[in-house]
Amino acid sequence: MSSTVDLSLATQPSDADAVPGLIKDLNALNGNWKEGDEETRYKMIVKARSLLQSLMTPREQTVQHTWADPGLGAALTTGVDVGLWKLMVKNGVDAVHNVEDLAKSLGMDPELLGRLLRHVCAMGHLEEVAQDEYKLTNFTRSLSLDVIGDSYLCLLGGIGRSPIEFYKFLRETNWRNPVDATRTAFHVSYDSKVPNSMAYLGSIGMGPQMNRMMGGYRQGRLPWHHPKIYPVEEELFPGAEPDAPLVVDVAGGLGHDIDEFKRNYPNHPGKLILQDLAPVIEDAKDIDPSIERMPHDFLAEQPIRGARAYFMHSILHDWPDDVCQKILARTAEAMKPGYSKLLIFECVIPRTGAYWESTAGDMLMMTQLSACERTEDQWHKLIEDSGLGLKITKFWSSGLSAVENVIECALA
Incomplete structure (x- = not known):
């Protein structure tokens, strides 16, 4: 068997034989799909x-990764920064927009x-x-929303150099898995000398x-306390002391999770x-006064x-194991044996068949x-x-495409 690859391979569809089967599978799934069926949509x-990648040649995929996708990011981020998408929505979400006027x-x-x-149009995000x-x-309508558009300013415009130049960092560390939060x-x-990329954005x-x-x-994700994920009325409320702390939202930011729980x-x-650092708590003003x-x-x-439950949402994924162990140790010290639970709401990557949002988060x-x-x-x-004296009692998941699971823990 040859140990070299012929250049002609780069100009042929990546897997032409798979195309008929993938189209058949898609048609079958489409026949069963109803709006709101997230599992089928995920599949x-x-x-x-897979169909698109099978049809594209390796040369085309290379051009997409190194030319088209970076160019699209540049165009979308510029549009957010200059207020283009907001202007187009203001002028009419269904209107025809002239470049000269814009x-x-x-x-x-x-x-x-x-x-x-x-280029945005050629990539499928505008209608010509x-x-x-x-x-x-x-x-592109959605890019007018700050909660969508600001992702481009932050992750591409603000700290986008880090993944692009990751290989340079790995050269310095002799290709070791990165576990040092200070470097x-x-x-x-x-x-930069700031503690981390989040502090840098600030x-x-x-x-x-x-x-x-x-x-x-x-957006679009079920909250941790939804009955499809973690049935709090069956698992948390029974046995809870009426006047004691029920849920302590550790490093809960502006209180989105705990306020939604209250509602x-x-x-x-x-x-x-x-709970969070003092400057964050001072900004947490739009939550239930209770x-x-x-x-x-x-x-x-x-x-x-x-407390009955200590809750952490997307906290531990920000830190390597050594820092996480310190965070968890402080929580374990405060827990009451046989009563307190630690509820961690985070991504759990399966052993096989990982979902792309989960692996994307890992790369980030x-x-x-x-x-x-x-x-x-x-x-x-x-x-x-x-x-730490902790044990995992159960992983709670809403289904196949769920990125975040509730990891329920107790004192061993």
Whole structure:
């Protein structure tokens, strides 16, 4: 068998033999798909991506990855920054938009804007009506929303160099898995001394954009307390002491999770407490007044002892294992044996068949923070094999396409 690859391979469809079967599978799935059926939609996305990749040649895929996708990111981010998408929505979500008119309103060179929009259209995100005339798609309409558009400013415009130059960082570390939160690919790419990429975004005035980006990321996802994921009325409320802390939302940011919990379960037993660093707590103003707001650093001693549940949402994936163990140790110290639960709402990557959003999150954590999205085995190792006195009692998931699971833990 030859150990070399003939160049002609790069100009042939990647897997022509798979195309008929994939089309058949897609047709079958489409016949069963109804709006709101997320599991079938997920399967269709996976099949559609496989179909496209089977049809494209390796040369075409290379051009997409190295030319088309970076160019699309440049065009979309520029549009967010200059207010293009908001202007187009303001002028009419179903209107025909002329490049010359848009450029005049934005103070842009019309030739520049025309080139950007032509590529956005060629990539499928605008509808071309005539030369230099376009209509919005649902995607480009959505870019007018800050919770969607700000993702481009933050992750591409703000810290996008880190994944692109990740290989340079790996050269310096002799190709080792990154686990040092104080020396990450971000630090190398931006020659920065700030603690991490999140602090960097704040330092360059993108703190609000980062918060909105995270809000957009969570859109369309079930909250941790939804009955399809974690049935709190069966698992949390029974046995809860009526006047004691029910849920302590550790590092809960502006309180989106705990406030939604309050709205969905207004008659819950016990007290709800939101914790985060003092500057964050000061900004947590739009939550139910019955929720106690408490400044707290998760690396310090947990002041609330014996709560029914300590909740962490997307906290541990920001940190390598050594920092996570310190965070978890502080929580374990405060837990009451046989009563307290630790509820971690995070990605759990399956052993096989990982969902693309989960692996994408892992790449983001690795290239920005030297952290990770963890597999089920890694969660067991982190929580049960670190001498913290904790055990995982159950992984709660809403289904096949669920990125985040509730990892329920108790004292061993």
